[in-house]
Amino acid sequence: EVYRSGDHIFSGVEEDKNGNKLNDHTQSAMVVIDHKTGKVVGCMGGLGDDVDSNGQNRATQTRRQPGSAIKPLAAVAPALESGIITAATVYDESRTTFGDYTPNPHKGYSLVTVRKGIEFSANTVNVKIMDEVGPSNSIAFMRKLGISTLLTAKDNSKNNDENLSLVLGGTTVGISPLEMAGAYATIANNGTYRRPMFYTKVTDPDGNTVLEGKQDSQEVISEQAAYVIKSLLKSVVEDSAGTAKYCKISGIDVAAKTGTTNSNYDKWLCGFSNYYTAATWYGFDQNEEVSGATNVAGRIWSAVMSKVHEGKDKSTFNQPSGVVTETICRVSGKKATSKCSDT
Numbered sequence: 001e002v003y004r005s006g007d008h009i010f011s012g013v014e015e016d017k018n019g020n021k022l023n024d025h026t027q028s029a030m031v032v033i034d035h036k037t038g039k040v041v042g043c044m045g046g047l048g049d050d051v052d053s054n055g056q057n058r059a060t061q062t063r064r065q066p067g068s069a070i071k072p073l074a075a076v077a078p079a080l081e082s083g084i085i086t087a088a089t090v091y092d093e094s095r096t097t098f099g100d101y102t103p104n105p106h107k108g109y110s111l112v113t114v115r116k117g118i119e120f121s122a123n124t125v126n127v128k129i130m131d132e133v134g135p136s137n138s139i140a141f142m143r144k145l146g147i148s149t150l151l152t153a154k155d156n157s158k159n160n161d162e163n164l165s166l167v168l169g170g171t172t173v174g175i176s177p178l179e180m181a182g183a184y185a186t187i188a189n190n191g192t193y194r195r196p197m198f199y200t201k202v203t204d205p206d207g208n209t210v211l212e213g214k215q216d217s218q219e220v221i222s223e224q225a226a227y228v229i230k231s232l233l234k235s236v237v238e239d240s241a242g243t244a245k246y247c248k249i250s251g252i253d254v255a256a257k258t259g260t261t262n263s264n265y266d267k268w269l270c271g272f273s274n275y276y277t278a279a280t281w282y283g284f285d286q287n288e289e290v291s292g293a294t295n296v297a298g299r300i301w302s303a304v305m306s307k308v309h310e311g312k313d314k315s316t317f318n319q320p321s322g323v324v325t326e327t328i329c330r331v332s333g334k335k336a337t338s339k340c341s342d343t
Contacts, residue, residue, distance in 0.1 A: 029045050032305075047093065068126075068261045068268075071121065077221060079132065082096060093124045105123060106123060150173075180279040185272065227319055246299055255273075258297075265288065267290055273315060
């Protein structure tokens with residue numbers, strides 16, 4: 001038995017080394033939000049003909065490890081907002097040990113800017129930023145973005161997320177595609193979080209309102225910091241080492257971030273244009289390696305968002321007042337002088 005989604009073939013029943021059934025096939029989930037209103041305009045909670053067989057909506061009910069898709073939310077956004085970094089701040093990606101924790105560095109890189117570190121999804125750079133932000137501050141910040149499942153020592157003294165590995169997606173519980181979409185929508189909406197809404201009101205047969213949707217909103221990031229994050233995430237799509245170059249949409253600025261977890265259990269793509277924000281997860285219901293180098297979550301995101309944007313006017317991210325641009329020396333991270341040959 002095989003399952004087809006677009007041009008991708010999904011294998012049938014999988015078994016472990018002892019012959020035990022693990023998964024019928026791969027799964028996926030996606031949420032699309034109009035971030036200007038906070039309204040969910042698209043939500044799919046499964047993949048294949050048996051998508052509703054267990055009554056589970058993986059887009060809203062399933063929590064998965066977010067991998068590197070959390071880096072902009074956990075480290076870069078709070079660090080930019082608090083003035084710890086700029087897009088040009090330079091860090092060393094070389095192997096570094098933090099107490100008893102040593103993240104795997106990306107080979108071939110040494111001194112890199114924050115922008116470059118987001119572009120190729122540097123591990124050590126983002127852990128260093130998280131170290132400066134502080135895990136507890138990072139969690140408090142992400143809660144303002146609508147992420148509700150992160151634990152502190154006050155919540156659970158034995159298992160909590162107050163550690164540096166959080167920035168690489170090592171969460172205790174995981175995060176749903178809906179909450180990841182809501183968090184990225186905050187950046188797309190110039191820093192204002194709007195709780196994702198599925199309905200505005202429910203009426204009875206006589207037209208009387210019996211239930212009315214309520215939406216929380218608050219400014220989490222300044223418009224200026226949100227723009228800088230947009231610019232950084234645009235590099236992931238447009239620059240040479242970007243991990244999501246397949247997400248380009250002609251004439252429309254796209255910002256995105258990929259995510260892959262340990263053992264290739266989960267694949268993510270979270271991103272937005274000026275029109276919509278979307279988060280896509282791909283993997284198995286029961287943890288199992290997703291084979292192949294292709295980020296299928298990204299390919300699904302690209303296919304859906306390309307279709308959604310058909311006929312839309314050209315659109316670019318507008319730089320607000322208060323954002324300063326300078327030519328920066330990539331070695332020092334400071335304003336370049338005539339003595340700097342790497343700008």
